[in-house]
Amino acid sequence: MRFLPVFLDLAAGPVVLVGAGEMARAKMRLLLSAGAAIRWYVTDGDRDLAGLGEADRARVTFADGDPRDADLSGAIALLCAGAGDIAATLAVKARALGVPVNVMDELSHSTFIFPAIVDRGDVVVAVGTGGASPVVARRVREMIEKMLPARIGDLAALIGRWRHPIKGRLPEFPLRRRFWERVVDGPIGKAVLDGRLAEAEDQLKMIGDPSAYARGSESGHAEGHVTLVGAGPGDPDLLTIKALRALQDADVVFYDELVSPEILDRIRRDAARVPVGRRIGKPGIGQDAINTLLIEAAQAGQRAVRLKGGDPFVFGRGGEEIEALRDAGVSYSVVPGISAGLGAAAQFEVPLTYRHEALRITFLTAHKARDAEAVDWSALIDEKMTIVVYMGMTAAATVREGLLDAGRSPQTPVGVFARVTRPDASAAVGTLDDLPALVDQVGAGPAILVIGDVVAHSAPWRQQQLQQLLSTYQVAAE
Structure with a gap:
């Protein structure tokens, strides 16, 4: 690893941008999206800020004079994009002052590079290839974009708002870590990811004893949950993002015989796997027994997944299973799948x-x-x-x-x-x-x-x- 991933605090000072054209404007838009204040030396005289909102325009200051004489004091970083030959001179000056510098497409003049970025608000993922292949970095970013929940940033923001209040009530670090793990992995985290932010906030407020919650629940017993997941017809790439997340979170998975081995490979490695399906000539354990297994797993505090071929509600007996869970007072949810x-x-x-x-x-x-x-x-x-x-x-x-x-x-x-x-x-x-x-x-x-x-x-x-x-x-x- 040649380049160490770091995150710059763009609220601590301006970023000096030198250059012109679409390359410079692309960097400007990226910086503005991160909240940066920009001091821009435009090398072609075109100071057009069309397409920017009023708030973004207010954070761009145009600097006059020769860019080679740019004032870098207090700058967080120097960026050169479409700056021509003067970029090399500026890079030397920035290095001498200890200011991080990036010259677009010139690794030899740069002390940092831009990664491919997945932006989810308070959650940011940076993907780099050491400058060797930005296209590969973008492809990896696209994969992560598909996998990462859209509201994961909202979950981080919620925890950020409650971090200090919970620290005051729960000073022991190991217990505090378990507390937040339960928040992220449990009903509160799910409520946030489902877009029910107010409900998640209310659930946090209702936790009377964080210590007991961290150990299992306020009653001292862990709270289980059953997720009915549609596995689709067989291709693992057709699993939904929610289905993959459920399989990775599961403690135990009860699966049908028709679920393909490739999909079973997506289950968390240390999760228990229990076959409960049936094939022609092999009646299996019966629906009542399956219902009992799901209820017992949840009552034991486990996160259970009922993994069904196709969709749970298309000839999958999903309706019977949620009725049994509902009657037993067990928390459950349903993740649809692509029907065969x-x-x-x-x-x-x-x-x-x-x-x-x-x-x-x-x-x-x-x-x-x-x-x-x-x-x-x-x-x-x-x-x-x-x-x-x-x-x-x-x-x-x-x-x-x-x-x-x-x-x-x-x-x-x-x-x-x-x-x-x-x-x-x-x-x-x-x-x-x-x-x-x-x-x-x-x-x-x-x-x-x-x-x-x-x-x-x-x-x-x-x-x-x-x-x-x-x-x-x-x-x-x-």
């Missing part, structure tokens, strides 16, 4: 709705043949309705017969999309009459069945039509 039907639509370019062609969507599950037999297929024969069937592989023949008997055309386009968003995803398209055979083509599940004219707009359908056309031309050529 939507994952299939995106990956294989199946527009589930299409203007003038598909105006309605019906989502249903047909895990077994008797599930499909219980469906009122007569309500699903509208040609402008797209039908998305979850867990329909084993009941594919019954689904076909139900729709055909109800009057849906045997030539209705159909797609079977297996293991969607995963590296081994597979698709087979054809007509309703061919549905069971299409299921056989894709191999193992899980799979989504999409029935309706929209399938004819999908990528696999277009590819199949092209292959048929090429085969026709080859036969004709022979």
